[in-house]
Amino acid sequence: INESISVQFNSSVSGSEGYLIYSPKLYPRVLNQVLVKNNTDPIIVELNEEDYTLDSNDYFVFNYMNFFSTSFHNFSIYFIFEYTLTLEAWDLTQNPSDVLSLTQQIQTFSPSFYYNFTLIGTKIAGNLTTLPVPAGNLVLGIIVNPLDKDLFFDHILEIDDQIKVLFLEPDKKINVTISADAKLFSLKFSINFTMVFENSVDFSWAIDRLIGDRDIRERIYFPSLISGPEHIFLKDITLIESTIIVDQIISNSSLFERNVNVFDEIVSITQETIENSLIF
Structure with missing residues (x-):
């Protein structure tokens, strides 16, 4: 942040001293650079640490009488500091x-x-x-x-x-x-996301196979995001599975142990032709 102050002073009075003591209101901050410009001179000069001090309360103290040599001065001073947000x-x-x-x-x-x-x-x-x-x-x-x-x-x-x-x-x-x-x-x-089910059989969502004594049917779903943002996650996607009724479910799980919620779908919310379907 650049904060500037314009100063006018008259050093013609015998024995006078001139100090600028200032602290920016913004806090917390770190002072990086101080510049001064005599208004009669186009050159902007950077102050070094020998030209000013910071007191115990972080107030800026500048003896401008020592810094300038003429008897009457109008000058501008610029504080460049880092401000924490x-x-x-x-x-x-x-x-x-x-x-x-x-x-x-x-x-x-x-x-x-x-x-x-x-x-x-x-x-x-x-x-x-x-x-x-x-x-x-x-x-x-x-x-x-x-x-x-x-x-x-x-x-x-x-x-x-x-x-x-x-x-x-x-x-x-x-x-x-x-x-x-x-x-x-x-x-x-x-933002757009495109999802596809990999290796699905016909018009179903999954790979379908018989296991055990061929009396248990297992369905494996492979949803995959094939396009979309790299750094944004998509959640709470609903899949309506109309080919299984709730009484047929023995168990369900996720490869990465994520939660899979299975519950009856209310027919009137979606299509009237979907009966006893599942949503998860």
Whole structure:
């Protein structure tokens, strides 16, 4: 961050001294560089550590009377410092209201997701003994560069429930201004996933075989994502299996010990022709 101050002083008074003592309000921070410019000279000069000090409370102390030699001065001073922002509740969630039902052996879904975080900046509002408070007067220009952003579509951006427009850059980055007092950034977008069932038999979803004494039928499902984002997971997919009734189920399991929920499908929700089907 670059913070600048303009100073006017008159050193013509005999025995006068001139010190600039200053501390930026934004906190926490680290001072990296200090530049000064005499307004009668176009040259900007960088101060070295011998030209100023930082006291025990991190106040900047500058003896400008020693630094300048003329009797009347107008100068500007520029503080370049790093400022720490806190990012909280940073997550990516799938929209739970989207119903993802498989009806074909190869199918493309377009679920929506929420990319959320809260950005917090603080400042010193009173004396040094008071706790920092949110820096509501600090407006930040931020660029958000999500992974897999080239696949996003149907973008909706809200900052604290206020919809923003004209935020999408040509390279799909998000460019927006936001104040630093714990504002919620929420980007809703959709993205395509294509799923296929590998090695399925005819019009079923699975490999079908007899095991044991050939009195137990085993079905093995191999769902596979063949296209979609690399860094976003898809969940809560529903498969309607109309060729098995619930009383026929002995057990079910997943190769990676993931949960597989099996329950009766309510016929009226899907097709009237599906009776005693399963959903899992």
